[in-house]
Amino acid sequence: MAQTDREKTILWQLEEADDLLQRRSLDSSYSEVRIQRLPVEQLVFEAAQHLRADELVAFPTETVYGLGASAVSSKALLRVFAAKKRPLDNPLIAHVSSLTQLEQLTTHVPSLAQQLMDAFWPGPLSILLPARRDLPKELTAGLPTVAVRMPRHPLTLALIEEVGMPLAGPSANRSGRPSPTKAQHVLEDLAGEIAGVIDGGTCSVGIESTVIEIMDGRIVILRPGDITSADLKSFGVPVVYDQHLVEPQEEAAVPRSPGQKYRHYAPRGEMRVLIGETAACRKYVREAIGLAHNQGKRVAVLGFESSIGEGADFFLDLGNSSQTIAAHLYEALRACDEAAIDLVFVRGYEPSESHFALMNRLFKASGGAFIDLR
Ligand code: TXA
Numbered sequence: 221m222a223q224t225d226r227e228k229t230i231l232w233q234l235e236e237a238d239d240l241l242q243r244r245s246l247d248s249s250y251s252e253v254r255i256q257r258l259p260v261e262q263l264v265f266e267a268a269q270h271l272r273a274d275e276l277v278a279f280p281t282e283t284v285y286g287l288g289a290s291a292v293s294s295k296a297l298l299r300v301f302a303a304k305k306r307p308l309d310n311p312l313i314a315h316v317s318s319l320t321q322l323e324q325l326t327t328h329v330p331s332l333a334q335q336l337m338d339a340f341w342p343g344p345l346s347i348l349l350p351a352r353r354d355l356p357k358e359l360t361a362g363l364p365t366v367a368v369r370m371p372r373h374p375l376t377l378a379l380i381e382e383v384g385m386p387l388a389g390p391s392a393n394r395s396g397r398p399s400p401t402k403a404q405h406v407l408e409d410l411a412g413e414i415a416g417v418i419d420g421g422t423c424s425v426g427i428e429s430t431v432i433e434i435m436d437g438r439i440v441i442l443r444p445g446d447i448t449s450a451d452l453k454s455f456g457v458p459v460v461y462d463q464h465l466v467e468p469q470e471e472a473a474v475p476r477s478p479g480q481k482y483r484h485y486a487p488r489g490e491m492r493v494l495i496g497e498t499a500a501c502r503k504y505v506r507e508a509i510g511l512a513h514n515q516g517k518r519v520a521v522l523g524f525e526s527s528i529g530e531g532a533d534f535f536l537d538l539g540n541s542s543q544t545i546a547a548h549l550y551e552a553l554r555a556c557d558e559a560a561i562d563l564v565f566v567r568g569y570e571p572s573e574s575h576f577a578l579m580n581r582l583f584k585a586s587g588g589a590f591i592d593l594r
């Protein structure tokens with residue numbers, strides 16, 4: 221049965237943003253999408269109306285695209301879990317555009333949390349605060365805390381302001397797929413299933429926010445991100461990683477952050493992360509490509525200089541720091557799926573504060589397949 225216009229997902233683009241090429245390619249590849257080009261005020265107004273009606277609207281942030289829904293409506297939140305096929309015991313992050321909106325979520329903002337907000341918001345830091353008891357249990361998964369953050373994207377800040385309430389925003393991918401860093405990625409996973417997507421360009425950070433909890437006078441990092449433990453150390457309290465981040469294979473204990481227990485971001489092919497000098501990686505990859513090709517497998521090489529990618533079926537260099545690799549990782553993994561890659565080699569780094577977030581995502585995406593060539 222043909223879908224009516226009402227059931228299509230709207231792709232909102234700014235009238236002033238001139239990317240007709242992208243517009244044409246989206247037009248042809250997604251029959252479930254209707255493009256609307258509007259001036260900023262009207263775009264924000266229309267998207268907000270859908271959110272007030274408990275519908276889902278994906279929004280851009282500096283980290284990844286979020287699947288927006290009213291954080292105070294059980295009906296809207298249940299739609300998030302259904303669209304993403306996300307387990308109900310994994311709580312969501314509430315996104316605010318002002319500190320005043322925190323009153324709708326929490327009973328108390330500790331002074332250390334306030335200092336961290338002053339320093340890092342808007343930005344990629346999510347902070348656990350004591351949850352108001354009247355919050356929907358779908359938001360917190362019934363936990364006594366609620367995760368909050370103020371994202372750094374002008375369209376999304378304007379959107380939350382217009383809606384007038386915090387927005388839940390899990391990454392706008394289907395569970396198990398790499399998080400979306402472009403509006404197009406959201407459509408790949410969710411076109412036809414959500415009311416709309418706001419096209420805010422490419423996400424600059426590219427991996428999800430740092431999630432922290434303040435406990436017993438310490439800052440505990442539950443999920444590493446662009447804001448590192450080094451960034452958090454200047455507040456006069458110890459900064460520690462949650463046990464599950466340090467020993468990810470330990471399955472006995474219950475993780476403090478439910479999201480830690482799910483495998484994420486998995487490409488369809490097998491993935492191996494190589495850590496070592498260029499020469500050692502070049503030798504390893506050359507031999508592995510030979511073996512894989514003998515078995516009829518297609519190989520991708522990501523994050524290395526081009527000489528290491530020689531002979532691979534797919535190659536992306538991704539820049540030369542762990543930050544640039546992080547920024548492009550999810551898009552690269554999606555591209556590997558598209559190119560029907562069976563085996564992906566990615567550049568890894570020795571574990572240190574500044575590489576921790578990238579290595580955490582690589583660990584999850586590869587199922588822990590780290591190959592140390594040092
Ligand atoms: O950068 C981001 O944070 C993105 C963008 C869209 O803002 N959002 C995002 O949301 O990554 P999501 O739902 O994919 O990840 C939320 C993470 C999960 O690992 C979840 O378990 C954890 O935060 N979390 C949320 N509330 C929590 C709570 N009360 N206690 C412990 N962990 C919590």
Ligand code: MG
Nearest residue numbers: 390391399428
């Ligand atoms: Mg996610």
